[in-house]
Amino acid sequence: MKKILMIATGGTIASKGTADGLAPELTSQDILHYIPSLKDICEVETLQLCNLDSTNISMEHWMMMANAIEEKYEKYDGFVICHGTDTMAYTASALSYLVQHSPKPIVLTGSQKPVDMEITDARANLLDSFIYASSDDACGVQIVFSGKVILGTRARKVRTKSFQAFTSINYPSLAVIQDGRKIQYIHQVKAATAEFYHKMDPKVGLLKLIPGIDGDYLRYFLERNDAIIIESFGVGGLPMGERYHFGEAIEWGINQGKTIVMTTQVPNEGSDMTIYQVGHHLKQYDSVLEAYDMTTEAVVTKLMWILGQTREPAGIRRLFYTTVAQDILYNESR
Numbered sequence: 001m002k003k004i005l006m007i008a009t010g011g012t013i014a015s016k017g018t019a020d021g022l023a024p025e026l027t028s029q030d031i032l033h034y035i036p037s038l039k040d041i042c043e044v045e046t047l048q049l050c051n052l053d054s055t056n057i058s059m060e061h062w063m064m065m066a067n068a069i070e071e072k073y074e075k076y077d078g079f080v081i082c083h084g085t086d087t088m089a090y091t092a093s094a095l096s097y098l099v100q101h102s103p104k105p106i107v108l109t110g111s112q113k114p115v116d117m118e119i120t121d122a123r124a125n126l127l128d129s130f131i132y133a134s135s136d137d138a139c140g141v142q143i144v145f146s147g148k149v150i151l152g153t154r155a156r157k158v159r160t161k162s163f164q165a166f167t168s169i170n171y172p173s174l175a176v177i178q179d180g181r182k183i184q185y186i187h188q189v190k191a192a193t194a195e196f197y198h199k200m201d202p203k204v205g206l207l208k209l210i211p212g213i214d215g216d217y218l219r220y221f222l223e224r225n226d227a228i229i230i231e232s233f234g235v236g237g238l239p240m241g242e243r244y245h246f247g248e249a250i251e252w253g254i255n256q257g258k259t260i261v262m263t264t265q266v267p268n269e270g271s272d273m274t275i276y277q278v279g280h281h282l283k284q285y286d287s288v289l290e291a292y293d294m295t296t297e298a299v300v301t302k303l304m305w306i307l308g309q310t311r312e313p314a315g316i317r318r319l320f321y322t323t324v325a326q327d328i329l330y331n332e333s334r
């Protein structure tokens with residue numbers, strides 16, 4: 001029987017009703033009481049890392065999760081992390097960069113309703129997660145939620161309330177779990193050993209464009225960060241012309257050694273800055289990168305990881321366009 005470590009961090013799955021609304025109060029052991037049939041699937045030990053609504057999760061918690069996995073890596077066959085859904089896609093992406101090529105599965109799950117409610121998705125999500133984490137061909141970081149197994153770098157929360165909360169962006173689901181049976185669509189190649197990283201840079205910002213916005217916003221963001229991601233419109237571009245003065249802000253940022261990444265606020269199919277004049281002119285700058293088919297969650301956490309490793313523009317560019325955990329498959333070199 002496989003030995004799995006359940007790492008509890010909070011979220012709705014661990015929440016109880018309080019006078020001020022739902023708050024995580026149940027421990028990992030409390031949660032396990034609700035799934036007695038787990039004993040037929042695998043052997044489970046637990047680690048309570050924190051008990052937070054995932055709105056309160058930040059880089060320090062990603063480091064804690066990665067460090068806990070590294071410390072316990074030899075002792076267990078896989079890991080199931082219980083986490084709030086709100087920032088789960090960020091955590092799944094962050095762990096995909098902090099723990100690369102893991103031959104053992106790292107599964108994130110949670111729920112839209114607390115585990116102690118009569119009608120809840122928590123128990124099914126937990127059982128599915130342990131089934132997946134115990135399967136022989138599972139490896140790397142993924143979210144298991146509402147019967148779908150979604151690669152960590154491709155996950156996005158798309159529903160605030162209903163059970164089908166997550167989707168896979170620009171990449172198929174790895175597997176589905178139906179009535180306790182796993183159907184694997186994509187077989188990942190297992191590496192021999194995991195590679196752990198211990199440094200990230202939190203000074204990464206995200207600017208979402210709205211019609212009429214001007215370059216002062218970009219300048220303000222650039223002054224306060226080492227890297228800025230601009231979520232532009234459609235396949236990508238920046239408002240052009242005197243009154244917007246985005247060009248000045250971009251050149252100021254580049255001269256200050258900042259990294260700028262263009263992406264899109266459209267969820268599917270990604271960016272391609274070469275298509276329109278509003279984007280094409282940005283291709284002249286080596287320090288302006290493009291997210292292509294990556295999720296914004298993956299871009300944010302990949303930049304944090306990259307800037308923890310290097311400050312050298314050519315190195316940043318090379319790492320950004322290097323595919324990690326299938327995060328970017330469409331780019332200019334292909």
Ligand SMILES: NC(=O)C[C@H](N)C(=O)O
Nearest residue numbers: 011012053054084085086
């Ligand atoms: N469904 C959930 O888990 C939402 C909760 N606010 C959290 O992210 O912790």
